[in-house]
Amino acid sequence: MRAHPEHVPRQGRARSGRRPSEPEPGERSDGRVAAIIPAAGAGRRMGGRTPKQFLRLTTAPVLLVTVGHFARHPAVGSIVVVAPAAHIDRVARLVRSLARRLPVTVVPGGPERQDSVRCGLAAVPEAADIVLVHDAVRPFVSPALITAVIDAARRHGAAICALPVRETVKRVVDGYVESTVDRSALWAVQTPQAFRAALLREAHDKARRDAFRGTDEAMLVERLGHPVRVVPGSEENVKLTTPGDLRRARTLRRRRW
Numbered sequence: 635m636r637a638h639p640e641h642v643p644r645q646g647r648a649r650s651g652r653r654p655s656e657p658e659p660g661e662r663s664d665g666r667v668a669a670i671i672p673a674a675g676a677g678r679r680m681g682g683r684t685p686k687q688f689l690r691l692t693t694a695p696v697l698l699v700t701v702g703h704f705a706r707h708p709a710v711g712s713i714v715v716v717a718p719a720a721h722i723d724r725v726a727r728l729v730r731s732l733a734r735r736l737p738v739t740v741v742p743g744g745p746e747r748q749d750s751v752r753c754g755l756a757a758v759p760e761a762a763d764i765v766l767v768h769d770a771v772r773p774f775v776s777p778a779l780i781t782a783v784i785d786a787a788r789r790h791g792a793a794i795c796a797l798p799v800r801e802t803v804k805r806v807v808d809g810y811v812e813s814t815v816d817r818s819a820l821w822a823v824q825t826p827q828a829f830r831a832a833l834l835r836e837a838h839d840k841a842r843r844d845a846f847r848g849t850d851e852a853m854l855v856e857r858l859g860h861p862v863r864v865v866p867g868s869e870e871n872v873k874l875t876t877p878g879d880l881r882r883a884r885t886l887r888r889r890r891w
């Protein structure tokens with residue numbers, strides 16, 4: 635599975651100058667970008683008893699590979715990993731080596747992803763003004779993609795990455811086609827997503843007050859009437875959901891950077 639050149643952002647750090655989200659080479663982040671990694675799901679579609687984020691990608695567990703991308707990104711100053719309550723110690727042990735690079739906090743999650751992200755948000759340091767949210771089960775995120783959403787969130791307040799839908803999409807009811815959806819404006823959304831911290835907090839507070847359930851953070855921000863910028867996602871940035879996804883992922887060579 636190769637990335638489509640059209641849809642993969644170029645490497646964030648252009649030779650001619652640095653991106654606004656990136657410190658000078660060699661300089662560590664000022665701590666103003668925090669990443670929340672929701673990893674508290676049970677992963678039932680994967681089958682088996684071990685949640686999918688703990689399964690090995692090649693040698694390292696999926697979760698560690700994912701968190702590692704953010705720990706090594708120069709703009710990221712702190713990480714909050716949201717873990718299943720029963721696995722807090724296991725996750726803390728897993729990320730211990732990364733915690734030498736930057737503050738990594740492990741907190742228990744909630745029954746649904748949105749609850750888990752809210753738990754993570756409560757642990758984000760006050761100093762962070764941009765918050766990234768990235769699914770633990772997308773271990774092929776690239777540094778360029780992280781940079782792109784941070785930069786877009788700095789400019790626009792809220793940013794997601796997505797790819798245009800290429801398949802024909804139909805609405806199906808009881809095994810029969812009801813209608814064909816016009817796909818020309820449809821995009822399949824990925825993580826990471828990035829937001830100004832105050833905006834994400836406001837969006838989560840409102841969703842909680844209204845008992846609203848969304849499938850991603852952007853949905854909560856959209857409800858505030860705030861525009862959400864879309865940057866090109868990556869075909870490599872797959873979400874591992876089924877055993878087949880994991881098998882395919884194991885055959886992909888992990889990108890090093």
Ligand code: C5P
Nearest residue numbers: 672673674675744745746747750770771
């Ligand atoms: O279930 P789904 O595949 O949408 O999960 C996406 C991400 O959200 C996964 O990394 C999963 O561990 C996380 N999640 C969570 N808390 C939940 C459910 C899912 O942190 N209650």
